Amino acid sequence: MKNILKAKGKKEMLKAYKYRIYPNNEQKEFLAKTFGCTRFVWNKMLEEKLEVLKQGKKIPRITPAKYKEEFTFLKEVDSLALANVQLQLEKAFRNHFKKPKHFGVPKFKKKKDKQSYTTNNQNGTVRIDCDKQLLFVPKLKSGIKIKLHRKFVGTIKSVTISKTTTGNYYASVLVETDNVQNKVKEPTSKVCGIDMGVKTFLVMYTDNGIHKIDYSKYYI
Numbered sequence: 001m002k003n004i005l006k007a008k009g010k011k012e013m014l015k016a017y018k019y020r021i022y023p024n025n026e027q028k029e030f031l032a033k034t035f036g037c038t039r040f041v042w043n044k045m046l047e048e049k050l051e052v053l054k055q056g057k058k059i060p061r062i063t064p065a066k067y068k069e070e071f072t073f074l075k076e077v078d079s080l081a082l083a084n085v086q087l088q089l090e091k092a093f094r095n096h097f098k099k100p101k102h103f104g105v106p107k108f109k110k111k112k113d114k115q116s117y118t119t120n121n122q123n124g125t126v127r128i129d130c131d132k133q134l135l136f137v138p139k140l141k142s143g144i145k146i147k148l149h150r151k152f153v154g155t156i157k158s159v160t161i162s163k164t165t166t167g168n169y170y171a172s173v174l175v176e177t178d179n180v181q182n183k184v185k186e187p188t189s190k191v192c193g194i195d196m197g198v199k200t201f202l203v204m205y206t207d208n209g210i211h212k213i214d215y216s217k218y219y220i
Contacts, residue, residue, distance in 0.1 A: 014174055015154065019135075019146050020146070020169070021144050021146045022144070022145040023144045026142075027142070031161060035116070035117060037076075038077075038084075038085050041067060042085050042089060042109050045089050046107075047108075050105070063083075064082035076139075078117075084118045114163070114165060115163045116163070117160070117161060118159070119137055119158065120158045125137070128146065130151060135159070137159060152173065152175050154177030154178075155175060155177070156173060156174070
């Protein structure tokens with residue numbers, strides 16, 4: 001499981017769970033079409049933005065709707081997946097302009113790379129049937145088989161479906177929850193004394209007592 005924690009007020013947190021999914025042939029065809037459309041929109045937007053940037057002009061804000069009349073196949077996939085492409089590309093450019101040393105200019109996407117798309121949960125459009133082990137996403141009538149090795153607690157905000165270069169499929173489910181495990185606890189002791197030992201690696205003295213840490217076999 002992969003966790004991503006993000007503060008939201010004092011209680012609400014965002015947490016991501018990554019699961020293996022097993023789409024059937026029909027579902028694989030739909031996912032491939034969605035991967036292709038999101039990649040197509042990313043590259044079209046990027047091409048236009050880079051051309052304007054080369055001319056020294058302000059980068060325009062482009063929406064996927066611009067391409068739907070000419071490229072009607074874009075209407076066959078989840079519109080939220082295309083909208084998220086716009087947001088992701090805009091964020092990539094913001095990062096580049098803010099910290100160019102850390103973030104390069106966004107690059108074109110290739111079919112041979114890892115493929116993915118993100119869709120949002122709007123009024124239950126994304127849901128998981130825990131009993132039947134099925135994931136439901138927009139534009140797919142039947143649920144995708146999902147291996148819930150660990151159940152989550154919270155409200156689904158979005159899901160990112162991806163396909164690796166080795167052909168495996170995964171779903172990263174982002175949920176909003178106030179029941180986050182492994183919360184960081186404030187230490188009760190503000191002072192700590194440390195002595196390096198001979199028989200013991202080190203000894204720590206705190207308000208809570210004395211704690212010994214033995215040598216690791218790698219230090220012996």
